[in-house]
Amino acid sequence: QQQVKQSPQSLIVQKGGISIINCAYENTAFDYFPWYQQFPGKGPALLIAIRPDVSEKKEGRFTISFNKSAKQFSLHIMDSQPGDSATYFCAASMLGWDSNYQLIWGAGTKLIIKP
């Protein structure tokens, strides 16, 4: 119930195309769903996040779509650029037994944008 399942494991998209990464969860107690972006040799960095009371959030070319009933959320990258090539992690957060918020991480998706 604590897992976040992420797919695909890797993705190749042509420049200018739409990149879509999907995540699914089971625990309805999750109340925050961030996406992190990691470039080679760097640590992950927060890209965009959504709460379950909103179905969509857009920041520039990046959009999170959230389907509460299906317990799924996805990241869409519009007009994908070579600079978007990175590993993307979805995550889910909830208040833990210790009154601390913990992040439950997806396995990551390696995205390659071909010029």
Add this chain to the structure above:
Amino acid sequence: DAGVIQSPRHEVTEMGQEVTLRCKPISGHNSLFWYRQTMMRGLELLIYFNNNVPIDDSGMPEDRFSAKMPNASFSTLKIQPSEPRDSAVYFCASSPDRLTYEQYFGPGTRLTVT
């Protein structure tokens, strides 16, 4: 503003040696996390601290791993003795407090145990 600082950035050591990884969180952040990243297992939370107190160390793989946070600006992750399967990138992350979702990651330490 300085981000999370980790040292060393790269460490190569022989099996059986002691390894100490260091982390300086962002000033004013009260929560600190240690992660390990490998191709096989992805990003794993090893331990986290809140106000310098270890809260959950259930992710620490074995007794060979230990972590300390003697003050608000410094933490160490120690592996003794190290083994080849410990080879990974180790990340430290900090967060303003236990109720803040966002975590700020350091650049990581790439550990290779031969």
